[in-house]
Amino acid sequence: DVKVTQSSRYLVKRTGEKVFLECVQDMDHENMFWYRQDPGLGLRLIYFSYDVKMKEKGDIPEGYSVSREKKERFSLILESASTNQTSMYLCASTLVGGGQFFGPGTRLTVL
């Protein structure tokens, strides 16, 4: 079975803190994605990566950056957390031409 893991299930941070969310997949997938999910807005793509050290902006990249130094690991960075970044963050990975497999999510609260 494909396994996508995320570093934390729940996270509470303060405004202005730098926040790291980490995602690891164990199936040698090329593509990895970061989304946020908010009630009424659905899933929105923040960034994605189709290879090591490659990244592309999604629909809502402002306030976020990413890092992919190894194929299995994709990190989302909130440079200076703000209250409007309180959300459920979901990581996904996929092979070329396949469906995306999601991790369990990190529920981030910024106070």
Next chain:
Amino acid sequence: QKEVEQDPGPLSVPEGAIVSLNCTYSNSAFQYFMWYRQYSRKGPELLMYTYSSGNKEDGRFTAQVDKSSKYISLFIRDSQPSDSATYLCAMSVSGGSNYKLTFGKGTLLTVNP
């Protein structure tokens, strides 16, 4: 017009009912179609994956794609309380190396014992 439209529900059915979930879309270039199930406070789980038009069956689940009408469906037979979840449709233009998914906002389904 939104690219993908999905009725948010909520949809409430008795156990054993046949459930029909639907999405419409506007981009005729979509070729790959997926259904996800998401339990409360969990990540989405891939249920069905289809390419182009036609039907695909997996156990109690059947996915249908009608590209001429830009309409996709998921049918659940003999629905169970464990099927209670939010169902998301998703689709993409490309299956290639940098493809992105466009999601519906999800339909909340409750199956009552």
